[in-house]
Amino acid sequence: MKPERVTAGFIPLIDAAPLIVAHELGFAEEAGIELALVRESSWATLRDRIAVGHLEAAHLLAPIAISGSIGLPPLPVSVIAPLALGTGRNAITVSLALAENLARHGELNGNAGLIGQALKALADERGPGDKVTIAVVHPFSAHAYFLNYWLRGCGIRPNEDVVVEVLPPSLMVDALKSGRIDACCVGEPWNTVAQNEGVGRAVVACDDIWSANPDKILGVRKKWAEDHPDMVLKIVRSVFQAAKWCDQSKNRDRLIDILSQPQYLSLPSDQVRRSLDEDYLHFGQTTVRASFARPGATYPSAQHGLWFYNQMIENGQLTHDKRNIQSIIDMYRPEIYREALADFKDADGEEMSASSTFFDGRAFEPSIV
Amino acid sequence: MSEPTVRILIFDEDALRASVLEEGLTAAGGTEVTIVSDPHGLLAAITSADPDVIFMDLQSPNRDSFESMLAVSRAVARPIAVFVDDGDAARIDAAMDAGVSAYIVDGLKKERIKSILDVTISRFNAFSSLRRELEETKAELEDRKLVDQAKRLLMKRRKLTEDQAYALIRKTAMSKNTKIVEIARSMIAVADLLGDD
Numbered sequence: 001m002k003p004e005r006v007t008a009g010f011i012p013l014i015d016a017a018p019l020i021v022a023h024e025l026g027f028a029e030e031a032g033i034e035l036a037l038v039r040e041s042s043w044a045t046l047r048d049r050i051a052v053g054h055l056e057a058a059h060l061l062a063p064i065a066i067s068g069s070i071g072l073p074p075l076p077v078s079v080i081a082p083l084a085l086g087t088g089r090n091a092i093t094v095s096l097a098l099a100e101n102l103a104r105h106g107e108l109n110g111n112a113g114l115i116g117q118a119l120k121a122l123a124d125e126r127g128p129g130d131k132v133t134i135a136v137v138h139p140f141s142a143h144a145y146f147l148n149y150w151l152r153g154c155g156i157r158p159n160e161d162v163v164v165e166v167l168p169p170s171l172m173v174d175a176l177k178s179g180r181i182d183a184c185c186v187g188e189p190w191n192t193v194a195q196n197e198g199v200g201r202a203v204v205a206c207d208d209i210w211s212a213n214p215d216k217i218l219g220v221r222k223k224w225a226e227d228h229p230d231m232v233l234k235i236v237r238s239v240f241q242a243a244k245w246c247d248q249s250k251n252r253d254r255l256i257d258i259l260s261q262p263q264y265l266s267l268p269s270d271q272v273r274r275s276l277d278e279d280y281l282h283f284g285q286t287t288v289r290a291s292f293a294r295p296g297a298t299y300p301s302a303q304h305g306l307w308f309y310n311q312m313i314e315n316g317q318l319t320h321d322k323r324n325i326q327s328i329i330d331m332y333r334p335e336i337y338r339e340a341l342a343d344f345k346d347a348d349g350e351e352m353s354a355s356s357t358f359f360d361g362r363a364f365e366p367s368i369v
Numbered sequence: 370m371s372e373p374t375v376r377i378l379i380f381d382e383d384a385l386r387a388s389v390l391e392e393g394l395t396a397a398g399g400t401e402v403t404i405v406s407d408p409h410g411l412l413a414a415i416t417s418a419d420p421d422v423i424f425m426d427l428q429s430p431n432r433d434s435f436e437s438m439l440a441v442s443r444a445v446a447r448p449i450a451v452f453v454d455d456g457d458a459a460r461i462d463a464a465m466d467a468g469v470s471a472y473i474v475d476g477l478k479k480e481r482i483k484s485i486l487d488v489t490i491s492r493f494n495a496f497s498s499l500r501r502e503l504e505e506t507k508a509e510l511e512d513r514k515l516v517d518q519a520k521r522l523l524m525k526r527r528k529l530t531e532d533q534a535y536a537l538i539r540k541t542a543m544s545k546n547t548k549i550v551e552i553a554r555s556m557i558a559v560a561d562l563l564g565d566d
Contacts, residue, residue, distance in 0.1 A: 041428055041429065041430040041432075042429065042430050042431070042432035042433045043432075043433050044432040044433055044435075044436055044470070045427055045428070045432060045470070048427075048465070048470065049465070052461050052462070052465060054465065074436060074439065074472060137433065138433045138437070139436070139437040165434070165437070166433055166434045166437035166438075167434055168430035168431065168433055168434065170430055171430060171431075
């Protein structure tokens with residue numbers, strides 16, 4: 001049978017690896033899909049290309065998919081989330097100058113709460129004329145919500161006590177170097193690259209802010225998914241298989257070779273190696289739990305979506321409307337995930353968020369607003 | 370001109386392309402065009418120009434920052450990506466193929482948007498082919514320089530005329546089934562190694 005063609009978009013980040021490997025190592029082909037990959041340079045363009053039908057699927061920031069599904073401007077777009085991606089590879093990295101200043105107020109090897117206290121002391125000392133500037137990758141991103149949740153929890157008001165702005169991931173390291181920003185909250189490989197190039201220091205793992213730390217989904221255009229239910233199952237299965245392959249240490253060298261290529265991350269292989277190295281980024285007692293398929297990591301949980309929704313309201317991005325809740329619940333599709341992965345014993349649909357906690361000691365309570 | 374002026378803001382880090390676009394949109398008439406090339410000045414420019422339509426390069430990694438600025442800017446009341454208005458799939462495809470992303474502020478007449486978008490698409494496309502031609506010309510010039518240098522090497526070492534030298538290079542390229550410029554490049558590399566010119 002001739003494989004059917006599916007075009008999927010991605011942003012060059014480490015957590016696009018399962019999608020890339022599904023294509024490169026033939027997991028998609030085995031499932032009967034000709035998976036074509038398109039690299040994009042902004043989330044906005046991925047969103048647009050899904051909306052107009054250039055792409056069937058994409059590696060997407062979960063909150064962008066939510067805002068599109070709710071119908072927020074600038075572009076409503078209906079996608080479903082049958083698989084989660086990107087768990088556990090996000091961090092807050094500070095410039096060396098900010099690291100030095102923070103160290104005067106506290107221990108940089110401490111936990112997220114202690115570092116937040118140091119930042120609060122520094123922000124108070126510097127006052128409104130000299131605010132610390134922190135960049136996130138998108139206004140609708142888990143990074144923005146992790147950062148703001150952490151700041152508020154430490155008594156720092158985002159946009160009042162510090163400036164929070166948006167920069168694309170690929171420009172973060174340069175912006176730290178030039179002093180345009182003092183810190184950023186970004187996914188891998190950029191924390192590693194900043195540290196490797198000696199322009200920044202990763203001080204807080206987003207895993208420490210919220211242990212579940214989900215941030216992306218494999219978004220599939222809703223209309224197409226409804227018309228091609230079998231294809232969606234195949235995509236989910238092959239990307240999940242690829243995620244498991246990525247986690248096996250015997251495949252590490254091959255994975256590094258693939259990701260380093262110009263059409264993917266286009267980075268020197270030692271940078272990619274360090275970014276995948278579980279021991280490279282240390283945060284006090286925490287090491288980034290770098291894993292593509294750790295239990296629950298790929299499970300598309302609407303509870304995550306509801307947490308993001310709460311943060312959107314908290315950040316003034318929208319006002320609550322009961323219908324939005326239904327849009328979010330309809331977007332996450334755990335039943336597709338379970339059906340696609342019925343053969344995998346280790347994909348039991350575990351809800352990683354169920355037992356997760358926040359840096360301030362709160363347990364994750366999936367609540368309807 | 371009975372129609373009101375349409376205020377257009379172009380954000381393009383490629384200043385040359387921006388000016389090509391500006392020229393086209395100004396010629397179309399009834400427009401007031403502001404160009405921004407530096408992302409740092411963008412928010413201020415959006416606020417002061419108060420545009421009806423904003424165009425930017427679809428491939429720019431700064432699109433996400435730009436959209437976040439739109440969200441905070443009170444001057445531009447919630448602009449929407451043009452693709453929302455999907456009555457015209459062919460035009461949307463044409464815009465994306467040309468690499469244009471467009472944001473329209475509510476209230477602007479649909480027909481006006483269409484003609485402005487068409488001008489933008491054709492200018493973007495014209496610029497792309499211009500740039501392609503320019504690159505090809507540049508590459509050709511580089512090649513010609515290499516071949517000239519290789520010819521001079523032969524003329525000096527083997528006491529050939531220019532025509533004979535070229536014929537020899539050409540014959541070698543044909544027999545090795547490769548390009549003339551590749552033969553020239555190898556010759557120059559070897560001459561460099563031997564330190565003999």
